Amino acid sequence: MMALRSSRLLLRTQGARGLAAAATAANGSGEEPAKKVKTGILMLNMGGPSKPEETGPFLNRLFRDTDIIDLGGGQMQEVFGTVVARMRTPKVEKQYEEIGGSPIRKWTEYQGKRMAAILDEIRPESAPHKAYTAFRYASPLTDVALEEMKRDGVEHAIAFSQFPQWSCTTSGSSMNELWRETRRLGLQDNFRWSIIDRWPLHEGFLEAVTERITERLLEFNEKTRKNVVIVFSAHSVPMKVVEKGDHYVNEIAASVKAVMERLDTKVVGEGKIPGLRTVNKHVLAWQSKVGFLPWMVPSTESVLKNLGKRGHKSVLVVPVAFTSDHIETLFEIGMEYAEDAEKAGIADFRFTEGLNGSETFCNALADVVKNHLDAKQNYSPQYKMKCLTCQKPLCRQIMNPAF
Numbered sequence: 347m348m349a350l351r352s353s354r355l356l357l358r359t360q361g362a363r364g365l366a367a368a369a370t371a372a373n374g375s376g377e378e379p380a381k382k383v384k385t386g387i388l389m390l391n392m393g394g395p396s397k398p399e400e401t402g403p404f405l406n407r408l409f410r411d412t413d414i415i416d417l418g419g420g421q422m423q424e425v426f427g428t429v430v431a432r433m434r435t436p437k438v439e440k441q442y443e444e445i446g447g448s449p450i451r452k453w454t455e456y457q458g459k460r461m462a463a464i465l466d467e468i469r470p471e472s473a474p475h476k477a478y479t480a481f482r483y484a485s486p487l488t489d490v491a492l493e494e495m496k497r498d499g500v501e502h503a504i505a506f507s508q509f510p511q512w513s514c515t516t517s518g519s520s521m522n523e524l525w526r527e528t529r530r531l532g533l534q535d536n537f538r539w540s541i542i543d544r545w546p547l548h549e550g551f552l553e554a555v556t557e558r559i560t561e562r563l564l565e566f567n568e569k570t571r572k573n574v575v576i577v578f579s580a581h582s583v584p585m586k587v588v589e590k591g592d593h594y595v596n597e598i599a600a601s602v603k604a605v606m607e608r609l610d611t612k613v614v615g616e617g618k619i620p621g622l623r624t625v626n627k628h629v630l631a632w633q634s635k636v637g638f639l640p641w642m643v644p645s646t647e648s649v650l651k652n653l654g655k656r657g658h659k660s661v662l663v664v665p666v667a668f669t670s671d672h673i674e675t676l677f678e679i680g681m682e683y684a685e686d687a688e689k690a691g692i693a694d695f696r697f698t699e700g701l702n703g704s705e706t707f708c709n710a711l712a713d714v715v716k717n718h719l720d721a722k723q724n725y726s727p728q729y730k731m732k733c734l735t736c737q738k739p740l741c742r743q744i745m746n747p748a749f
């Protein structure tokens with residue numbers, strides 16, 4: 347009460363101009379102080395080498411991360427991780443050269459800016475909003491983003507995983523790194539945190555994927571469009587990850603089912619079948635296995651081969667686990683699988699564009715954040731559902747909860 351009365355008195359005696367001058371003097375810069383960011387949204391993703399020469403450091407960070415790959419942990423992980431990354435670099439660098447570098451940074455920054463602008467309009471009470479990018483294995487890394495948030499005086503920070511479906515190997519790894527780096531930089535008390543850990547069934551996200559499918563389906567010949575087999579392709583995970591109860595595989599399957607339910611039969615130019623929204627067949631496949639141990643199957647390669655063997659001539663591949671294009675879509679699907687498909691006799695092979703600059707998707711991101719702020723929940727109910735055998739103390743923490 348005393349503080350309130352004295353600040354009112356200060357306002358009356360100094361006026362707004364006097365306060366601004368006092369703040370500028372305290373700032374010591376002689377410039378007008380920047381407007382504080384009320385809500386900072388940290389876009390968490392794995393990132394990718396924007397330039398081919400960044401491939402080495404990117405792979406080095408990835409293979410030294412025990413959350414994404416277990417190479418024995420501790421010193422063993424450091425040694426084996428460095429060796430495996432070094433061996434893999436020349437081949438993968440060439441692939442990044444072929445696609446002109448990973449576009450993940452470009453698209454994440456674009457989507458974040460658009461999302462923040464939409465949020466300023468639809469949720470003025472938490473404005474100004476600003477998006478920050480924190481990549482796990484490429485620039486800008488988590489510490490760079492945290493320092494920028496500190497400079498901007500962010501009050502409420504939202505850790506927003508850019509993986510729609512949760513996996514401890516992706517979203518979990520980014521969150522663990524976030525809390526580690528926050529402690530290392532001594533920023534434990536700078537921000538109040540909340541977490542958007544997953545959004546596999548968000549209507550806007552499903553709509554954006556459905557739009558991408560519709561766009562491509564319309565490019566197939568109208569007469570044969572109903573015969574197009576839709577192959578949803580998600581990045582695979584080791585069976586060890588599935589066995590310990592990671593949520594990824596279930597959440598991918600949920601997204602796929604929901605997208606298929608949205609897909610309207612009018613796209614194929616046929617009459618609607620009651621109770622069935624599409625006439626296209628679909629299958630879920632898993633791509634990009636690394637190493638020799640068992641990973642989630644069927645692989646996208648074997649699905650394509652077998653579809654060809656069975657006489658299917660038209661196939662549409664839909665990447666479903668990522669929000670922008672990257673090496674696995676542009677190189678693996680667009681070049682390698684396209685070749686496999688041709689050899690297998692699939693005459694018309696197409697794949698959807700990543701969500702990239704989709705306005706529907708940017709609106710979806712803003713809506714995910716709005717819903718999160720309106721609900722005033724620090725994380726989803728599943729966030730605290732740790733993997734059944736997980737002993738890692740860092741997993742599923744939150745620092746300084748906002749709500």
Ligand SMILES: C=CC1=C(C)c2cc3[nH]c(cc4nc(cc5[nH]c(cc1n2)c(C)c5CCC(=O)O)C(CCC(=O)O)=C4C)c(C)c3C=C
Nearest residue numbers: 393394414415438448450513515581583584636667672673
């Ligand atoms: C979207 C989900 C992803 C999961 C799950 C995932 C798991 C996973 N990945 C590796 C190893 C590599 N992944 C690489 C690239 C890469 N991975 C994903 C997504 C997931 N990975 C994306 C989007 C990308 C491409 C990044 C870009 O192009 O910008 C790579 C590098 C490329 C290569 O060497 O082939 C590796 C290595 C493991 C071990 C893993 C385990 C769960």
Ligand code: FES
Nearest residue numbers: 514732733736741
């Ligand atoms: S690895 Fe899944 S909760 Fe720790």
Ligand SMILES: [Fe+2]
Nearest residue numbers: 392581582634
């Ligand atoms: Fe990967």
